[in-house]
Amino acid sequence: MTSLLYLGTVLIWGTTWLAIAFQIGDVAVEVSAFYRFTLAALAQIVLMSALGKLTWVPFRQHRWFILQGLLLFCVNFLFFYNATVYTTSGLIAVVFSMATIFNMINGLLFHRQIPALRSLIGAALGIAGVCALFWDDLGSGDWTGDNITGDNIKGLLLALCGTYCFSLGNMVSQHQQKQGRNVLTANSYALVYGSVTLGIWCLLQGYSFELEITARYLGALLYLAVPGTVIGFALYLNLVGRVGAEKAAYCTVLFPIVALSLSTIYEGYVWTPFALLGVALALVGNVIIFTKRKPVPVLSASTS
Numbered sequence: 001m002t003s004l005l006y007l008g009t010v011l012i013w014g015t016t017w018l019a020i021a022f023q024i025g026d027v028a029v030e031v032s033a034f035y036r037f038t039l040a041a042l043a044q045i046v047l048m049s050a051l052g053k054l055t056w057v058p059f060r061q062h063r064w065f066i067l068q069g070l071l072l073f074c075v076n077f078l079f080f081y082n083a084t085v086y087t088t089s090g091l092i093a094v095v096f097s098m099a100t101i102f103n104m105i106n107g108l109l110f111h112r113q114i115p116a117l118r119s120l121i122g123a124a125l126g127i128a129g130v131c132a133l134f135w136d137d138l139g140s141g142d143w144t145g146d147n148i149t150g151d152n153i154k155g156l157l158l159a160l161c162g163t164y165c166f167s168l169g170n171m172v173s174q175h176q177q178k179q180g181r182n183v184l185t186a187n188s189y190a191l192v193y194g195s196v197t198l199g200i201w202c203l204l205q206g207y208s209f210e211l212e213i214t215a216r217y218l219g220a221l222l223y224l225a226v227p228g229t230v231i232g233f234a235l236y237l238n239l240v241g242r243v244g245a246e247k248a249a250y251c252t253v254l255f256p257i258v259a260l261s262l263s264t265i266y267e268g269y270v271w272t273p274f275a276l277l278g279v280a281l282a283l284v285g286n287v288i289i290f291t292k293r294k295p296v297p298v299l300s301a302s303t304s
Contacts, residue, residue: 005239009232009251014258016228017093018266022220028207029081034198035211035221037073040229041191047230048188055185064176065189071169072233073194078201079162087155093259095159097130099252102167103245110171119247122289126253129281133256135274170237170245177241187233250289253282 023032048054057065083092100123104115176186202209211217239248257279263269 002239002242005235005242006248006251008235009239009248010254010258012227012232012235013251014255015262016224016232017256017259018262019220019223019228022216023212023224025212025217027210027212027217028202028205029084030078030198030202030205031207031209032221033077033081034195034202034209036224036229037191037195037198039221039225041188041195043226044184044188044191044230048184053182053184054188055182057181057185057189061181062189062193064172064181065186066193068169068172068176068186069190069193069195070197071165071172073191073229074197074201076162076165076169077198079158079165083155083158083162085155086158092155092159093256094127094130094134095156096163096166097127097253097256098160099163099167099170099249100126102164103170103249106167106171107245111174113244119289122285122287123250123253125285125288126250126282129278129283129285130253130256132274132278132281133260135272135278167245167249170240170249173237174240174245177237183237183241184234187230187237191229247289250286254286257282 023029045054080092080096104119104123107113108115173183173186177183211221236248236251239251260269260271260275264271
């Protein structure tokens with residue numbers, strides 16, 4: 001079951017990069033994100049209601065849903081989409097792979113889990129692999145001497161903030177699952193809070209809510225909302241509950257490989273020796289991090 005959750009997450013989120021590219025155009029990216037998560041919230045609530053699994057949760061517990069919604073379905077996307085204004089998507093993908101490291105750090109801070117040496121080695125190889133995959137993008141910018149641009153720094157900081165928000169959202173979901181809250185129920189409430197916040201943000205920014213009525217845009221929106229959000233986050237957060245945020249975040253290292261494979265078919269991406277090296281490093285790191293080992297030592301009892 002764990003392998004299916006992992007494979008499903010990698011394949012679904014690996015394909016969302018192409019769908020997001022299909023949405024780039026006249027509609028503000030924040031507005032596209034708002035429609036994506038609003039549609040996802042409606043789809044999930046309807047599905048949960050039809051299955052009779054949408055349960056009421058007392059308002060005193062909603063602070064966790066609000067926090068999860070802000071971190072996973074709102075603020076992190078605002079950071080990522082705005083980072084694309086200042087730097088390349090390749091660099092942002094490299095930065096996002098740092099979620100593995102951030103989850104290890106946050107696991108230590110919030111759950112007192114000490115990362116195993118095997119996990120550190122696997123994560124380092126995975127990140128090195130992603131850097132190799134995007135080596136041309138990294139090398140195309142001027143990052144040396146007195147010519148470092150303010151735009152590059154802004155893009156890097158925004159992407160780092162978005163990745164850290166994603167990692168914190170993992171911690172919130174892991175905490176909720178430890179408290180016995182159902183992943184799909186938590187996601188339903190979190191999606192509502194995240195989409196409402198995005199809508200308010202777009203209103204405050206004065207963005208137009210007019211959609212691009214084309215098959216390409218609407219098809220991408222539907223794919224991002226249902227498979228990309230409802231199914232993808234359900235698979236990923238269940239994976240977090242099963243193997244922990246540290247291991248689950250390794251998906252962020254592998255799904256750029258799926259994205260590049262699709263780019264080869266649809267966008268004419270050319271594989272280089274560095275790209276092939278990157279795939280090899282990421283796969284080796286994946287084998288290392290998932291090899292059976294002793295349980296992670298715990299400094300103290302889990303936080304409540």
